[in-house]
Amino acid sequence: MYGIINKSLKDMVLRQFGEPAWQRVMQSAQVDDDSFLTMRIYDDQVTYSLAAAAAEVLGLTLEDALRAFGVHWVQVTLQEQYETLMQATGKDMASFLRNLNALHDRISSTFLDYKPPHFMVEELSDGALKVTYISEREGLTPFVEGLLAGLAQRFNTSMSIRRIESVEVEQGEHTEFFLDGA
Amino acid sequence: MDVYDSLWAELNQLFSVVCQLNPDGRIVRASRLLRERCDLDVSNSQNFFETFKFKRPVLIDGSYQSAQAAVGQLFLGFSESHQFAIRGQMIELSKYGVEGLCFVGVPWLWWMQSNATHAPLALADFPVHDVQMDQLFFMSAQQAMVEDLQMSNDALAAAKETVEKSIQIKQNFFHHVSHEMRTPLNGVISAIALVPKNNLPSKTLELLDVATRSGEQLLEVINFTLESASAADGLANEPSELFDTHILCADVLGIIRTQALDSGVDLAFTIDKSKTACYRGQARLLKKVLINLLANAVKFTERGSVGLTVEISTDARAGCDRLDIVVEDTGIGIPKSELLHIFEPFVHSVTPGVKSTNGTGLGLSLVKHYVDAMGGELVVTSVIGKGSRFHFSVVFERADPCELAETQMTSLLFLDNKLHGNILLVDDSETNLLLNAEILRALGLTVETANSGEAAVAQVTSNPNAYQLVLMDLDMPDVDGFEATRRIRLDSACNAPPIFAFTAFMEGRAREKSTAAGISGFIRKPVSPKELFRHLAPLLSVGMQFVDESQEVITVDPLVENFDTRVFTTLAHEIGVDVTGTLVNKFLIESAGRWENLHNAVAAADTPFIAREAHTLGSACLSLGLMSAGMAFRHIEAEVRGGRPLVIDKVDNIAADLNLGLQRLEQTLNELRGA
Numbered sequence: 001m002y003g004i005i006n007k008s009l010k011d012m013v014l015r016q017f018g019e020p021a022w023q024r025v026m027q028s029a030q031v032d033d034d035s036f037l038t039m040r041i042y043d044d045q046v047t048y049s050l051a052a053a054a055a056e057v058l059g060l061t062l063e064d065a066l067r068a069f070g071v072h073w074v075q076v077t078l079q080e081q082y083e084t085l086m087q088a089t090g091k092d093m094a095s096f097l098r099n100l101n102a103l104h105d106r107i108s109s110t111f112l113d114y115k116p117p118h119f120m121v122e123e124l125s126d127g128a129l130k131v132t133y134i135s136e137r138e139g140l141t142p143f144v145e146g147l148l149a150g151l152a153q154r155f156n157t158s159m160s161i162r163r164i165e166s167v168e169v170e171q172g173e174h175t176e177f178f179l180d181g182a
Numbered sequence: 183m184d185v186y187d188s189l190w191a192e193l194n195q196l197f198s199v200v201c202q203l204n205p206d207g208r209i210v211r212a213s214r215l216l217r218e219r220c221d222l223d224v225s226n227s228q229n230f231f232e233t234f235k236f237k238r239p240v241l242i243d244g245s246y247q248s249a250q251a252a253v254g255q256l257f258l259g260f261s262e263s264h265q266f267a268i269r270g271q272m273i274e275l276s277k278y279g280v281e282g283l284c285f286v287g288v289p290w291l292w293w294m295q296s297n298a299t300h301a302p303l304a305l306a307d308f309p310v311h312d313v314q315m316d317q318l319f320f321m322s323a324q325q326a327m328v329e330d331l332q333m334s335n336d337a338l339a340a341a342k343e344t345v346e347k348s349i350q351i352k353q354n355f356f357h358h359v360s361h362e363m364r365t366p367l368n369g370v371i372s373a374i375a376l377v378p379k380n381n382l383p384s385k386t387l388e389l390l391d392v393a394t395r396s397g398e399q400l401l402e403v404i405n406f407t408l409e410s411a412s413a414a415d416g417l418a419n420e421p422s423e424l425f426d427t428h429i430l431c432a433d434v435l436g437i438i439r440t441q442a443l444d445s446g447v448d449l450a451f452t453i454d455k456s457k458t459a460c461y462r463g464q465a466r467l468l469k470k471v472l473i474n475l476l477a478n479a480v481k482f483t484e485r486g487s488v489g490l491t492v493e494i495s496t497d498a499r500a501g502c503d504r505l506d507i508v509v510e511d512t513g514i515g516i517p518k519s520e521l522l523h524i525f526e527p528f529v530h531s532v533t534p535g536v537k538s539t540n541g542t543g544l545g546l547s548l549v550k551h552y553v554d555a556m557g558g559e560l561v562v563t564s565v566i567g568k569g570s571r572f573h574f575s576v577v578f579e580r581a582d583p584c585e586l587a588e589t590q591m592t593s594l595l596f597l598d599n600k601l602h603g604n605i606l607l608v609d610d611s612e613t614n615l616l617l618n619a620e621i622l623r624a625l626g627l628t629v630e631t632a633n634s635g636e637a638a639v640a641q642v643t644s645n646p647n648a649y650q651l652v653l654m655d656l657d658m659p660d661v662d663g664f665e666a667t668r669r670i671r672l673d674s675a676c677n678a679p680p681i682f683a684f685t686a687f688m689e690g691r692a693r694e695k696s697t698a699a700g701i702s703g704f705i706r707k708p709v710s711p712k713e714l715f716r717h718l719a720p721l722l723s724v725g726m727q728f729v730d731e732s733q734e735v736i737t738v739d740p741l742v743e744n745f746d747t748r749v750f751t752t753l754a755h756e757i758g759v760d761v762t763g764t765l766v767n768k769f770l771i772e773s774a775g776r777w778e779n780l781h782n783a784v785a786a787a788d789t790p791f792i793a794r795e796a797h798t799l800g801s802a803c804l805s806l807g808l809m810s811a812g813m814a815f816r817h818i819e820a821e822v823r824g825g826r827p828l829v830i831d832k833v834d835n836i837a838a839d840l841n842l843g844l845q846r847l848e849q850t851l852n853e854l855r856g857a
Contacts, residue, residue: 003330004323004326007330035330035333035334035337036330037327037330037331037334038323038326038327038329038330039323039324039326039327081322081325081326082319082322084295084302084318084322085315085318085319085322087302087304088302088303088304088305088307088315088318089304089305090304090305091304099304099305099306102305102306102310103305103315103319105310106305106315106316106319107316107319109313109316110316110319110320110323111323
C-alpha cells in the first residue's frame with residue numbers, strides 16, 4: 001500500500017492517543033521506521049501489523065480500530081490534503097459514491113501500482129443506497145464501514161449504514177452495504 | 183437528426199465545453215456546462231468574444247476572423263465575470279454544411295484553481311480522456327511528498343541537534359575532568375621538577391624518576407584526550423600560515439637534538455635547497471608531526487642514525503608543491519603483525535627480545551590525526567632489527583619568500599641548551615606563578631610575573647619591548663586572558679610581543695576565542711620542563727647559533743652550519759673556481775661596507791635601511807654557503823619588518839658565525855684551487 005495509508009494511521013493514533021501510544025504501536029508491530037512517505041509503496045503487511053497493534057494498544061477490537069481509521073481517513077487525511085478532489089468527486093453522498101470509481105480510474109493512470117477497490121452503487125426505490133464494495137484485499141471491510149460513516153458526516157446526512165453480507169470470493173472481499181435514510 | 187445534429191451530439195460526448203459560433207461571433211449553441219457556468223442564454227445572441235477573453239493564442243483580437251485564423255491552436259480563455267475558464271480549440275463547421283466555427287474543449291482547471299476557488303469543478307465536468315484531474319491528484323500527492331520530506335528533514339535536524347548537544351555535554355565533561363586532573367597534576371610535576379636533586383640517596387632519586395615518568399605519562403594521556411577532542415572539533419580549521427620548510431625543519435631538529443645527543447644517535451637532514459621552500463599551510467601541524475616522528479625514531483634507536491628527508495616536487499594543482507617527507511631510523515623496528523595497528527591509540531610495539539620502552543602509545547595515533555588533517559597519508563614500513571621508515575606526502579601552496587620575511591618568523595636560539603629572553607608570566611594563582619617562573623628560569627629565561635589580566639596589560643603596554651613572549655593564563659577573574667590580550671593588542675598593535683595562552687583549559691571554543699583576541703598560540707599546563715623547552719625553543723629565537731658545532735657525532739641541519747660545503751662547491755663547479763674566487767673577494771669588500779652600514783642603521787633605528795642591508799647580506803651569504811650567517815641576516819630582516827626592535831648585540835652575534843664560515847670557505851676555495 002502507499003505510504004499515505006500508514007501515515008494516516010499514525011496520524012490518527014498520534015492525534016487521538018498521543019506519542020507514547022504510537023511508540024507502543026510501533027514496538028508491538030515491530031516497525032522500526034515510521035517516516036512513511038506518502039507516495040512510496042510499503043508492504044501491505046506493514047499496514048496490517050500496524051492496524052492490529054493499534055487495536056491491541058488502544059484496547060479496541062481490530063474491527064473497531066479499522067472503523068475509526070476509516071472515519072479519520074475521510075475527515076482528516078482526505079480533507080486536509082485532497083479537499084479539491086473530494087469536492088470534485090461529489091456534492092452529496094450518492095454522487096460522491098457514484099464518482100468514486102472515476103476518481104480511482106484517474107489515480108490509476110498516474111500511480112501504476114495503485115490497486116483501488118471498486119464500488120457499485122444502486123439507488124433503491126425508497127431513496128436508500130446499496131453499495132457493493134469489491135476489493136482484492138482482505139480484512140478491510142470495517143475500514144470501508146468507517147469511510148462510509150465519515151462520508152455521511154461530511155455530507156451531513158443521518159444515514160445509517162448496515163453491512164448486509166460479505167460475499168465469499170476466491171481472493172479479496174466483496175461486501176454489500178445498505179445505506180438508509182439519506 | 184441531420185449530420186450536424188449528430189456531430190453536435192458526438193462533440194458533447196467528447197467535450198464538456200462546446201460552443202457553436204456564427205460568422206459574426208455570436209453564440210448559436212452551447213453545451214450544458216457552459217450554459218450553467220456562464221449563465222448563457224443562447225437566444226440572446228451573445229457574442230462569444232465578448233463573453234470570453236483569451237490569453238492564448240496571442241494573436242486573438244476579439245474578432246471572428248482572428249479566431250478562424252487560429253483554428254487548430256490552443257485557446258485559453260476566461261469569462262468576463264471571472265467565474266469560468268475554458269481551454270480547447272476551434273474547428274471549422276463549413277465541411278458539415280454549416281457556416282461558422284465551433285469551440286470544443288474543457289474547463290481550464292489550473293486557472294479555476296487559482297481564480298475561482300468558490301466555484302469548484304466536479305469530476306463530471308471533465309470528459310474521461312481529459313487529464314487535468316489526474317494532474318490535480320498528482321500535484322496534490324507531490325505536495326504531500328514535499329511535506330513528508332520537510333517533516334523528515336525537520337526530524338533529522340532535531341535529532342542532529344540532540345546528538346550535537348549530547349556530544350557537547352560529553353566534551354564539556356571531558357574538558358572539565360581533564361581540567362580538574364591537570365590542576366593537581368601541575369602541582370605534582372612542577373614540584374618534583376623543583377626538588378633539589380643534590381645529595382639525595384640513590385633510592386630517592388630513583389623514586390623521583392618513577393614519579394616524574396608516571397606524571398608525564400599521565401599528562402600525555404590527558405593531552406591525548408584533549409588533542410583528540412580538538413581533532414574532533416576540526417583540525418582542518420587549524421590556521422594556515424606562511425613558513426619556510428628549511429627553517430621549520432631546522433627548528434624541529436634543534437628540538438630533537440638534545441634527545442639525540444643523550445642517546446648517542448646521529449641526526450641527518452636532507453633537502454634540495456635549490457627548490458622553493460616557502461609555503462602557506464598548516465605549519466604547526468607539520469611541526470607537531472615531525473617532532474613526534476623524530477622523537478619516536480630517536481627513542482627506538484639505540485645506535486646508528488635518524489634521518490629526515492624532504493623531497494619537493496611540483497604538484498598537479500596550480501601554485502602548489504608536494505612535499506614527500508620521510509623519517510627513517512636504524513632502530514629496533516616494528517613487528518609485521520603490529521604495523522597494521524601502529525596508528526591506533528594505546529598500541530605499543532613489542533619487539534621480541536627488546537625491552538619495552540615507556541610511553542602511552544598515543545603519539546603515532548595523534549600523528550596520523552595531524553597528517554590526515556593536512557590531507558596527507560602516513561605510511562610506515564619496517565624491518566625488525568634494521569629500522570623503520572615513516573613516509574607521508576602533503577601538498578602546500580607556494581608562497582613568496584618576501585611575504586614570509588614580513589611575517590613574524592621565529593627560529594631558535596640554543597646556547598648550551600638554555601633559552602634566552604625575557605618572559606612575562608601571567609597567572610592569578612600565586613602557586614602557579616611561583617612554580618612556572620622557577621621552571622622558566624631553570625630553562626635560562628628571565629621571568630617577570632603579573633598576577634592578574636589587568637596587571638599584565640599595564641606591564642606590557644607600559645613597556646612593550648621588554649618582553650620576547652607573554653605566557654598568559656586564560657581563566658582569570660575580572661580581566662581574563664582573552665580580554666587582557668585584546669587590550670594589549672589594541673594598545674600597542676605593532677610592538678606587542680607574541681602572546682601565548684598558557685592554560686589548562688583548551689576546548690575548541692577557547693581556541694576560536696583566543697585567535698579572535700589575538701593570541702598567537704597555546705601551551706598546555708601542566709607541562710614538564712622538557713616539554714616547555716620544546717614549546718619555547720621555536721618561539722624565543724632572535725637568531726640561530728649552535729655553540730657546540732664541534733661535536734662531530736651530530737650531523738645537524740646543514741642550513742644551520744656555518745658553512746655548507748656542498749652549496750659552495752656546486753657554485754664553484756657551475757661558474758668556475760677562478761670566477762668564484764673573484765666573487766668571494768668582491769663579497770669580502772662589499773660585506774665589510776654593508777656590515778658597517780648595518781651597524782649605523784641599527785644605531786639610528788633606520789628600519790627600512792636595516793631590512794635592506796640585512797636582506798642583501800643574507801642573500802649573498804646563503805648563495806656562498808654561509809648558512810648560519812645568512813639565516814641570521816634573514817631573521818634580522820624579518821624581525822625589523824615585523825616591527826620588532828633590534829639591538830646591536832643581535833648583529834654582533836653574527837660576526838663570530840660569519841668569520842668561522844669565511845675561514846672554512848677560504849679553506850675550501852684553496853682546496854678547490856689545489857685540485
